Amino acid sequence: GENVEQHPSTLSVQEGDSAVIKCTYSDSASNYFPWYKQELGKGPQLIIDIRSNVGEKKDQRIAVTLNKTAKHFSLHITETQPEDSAVYFCAASITGYQKVTFGTGTKLQVIP
């Protein structure tokens, strides 16, 4: 089955700096890669996703990149703000209607 690895497990950045979280996956059939943000005491929130026919996607301060050949994808957050502090999960699936396999999570702390 699919295996998703995520690094780093914790990340501290100064407010205004950029943060990068990296994930690798094992199943070449996976073609949908969502990213979730989970704040304390809440359920995961879908913040951005990318499909295999796209190499990069941006939404304001957030961008994702995908390298299907190398089987890795990354989340980039620019101009970080304290409200970006949360746990971020990457995930992979063949389609959203099929099993979504999650990475181990990255706890991001943005220091004011």
Next chain:
Amino acid sequence: SAVISQKPSRDICQRGTSLTIQCQVDSQVTMMFWYRQQPGQSLTLIATANQGSEATYESGFVIDKFPISRPNLTFSTLTVSNMSPEDSSIYLCSVGDGAYEQYFGPGTRLTVT
């Protein structure tokens, strides 16, 4: 995206008892899923709740322990049966909205004593 609610939001239960968690969606959705998130850990899929038929369970999860119902396209329940302290987790339902995206409810925080 669909608005998802779960009841209860949290509970503290005695060992050996059962708890039923409800998931309600504000619109009809094709797919509903149940996940477990153990303290400080990632999310693990328990099962896919199929409308009108038996749920599809992932390896390591069985119907006797986690019976699931899905009577219609907006509602599902997960029961955690014969609980032990190892069942202390956050239980999350999610829905498939569109071709790819999954959206999560707020979760039910269960503590078993």
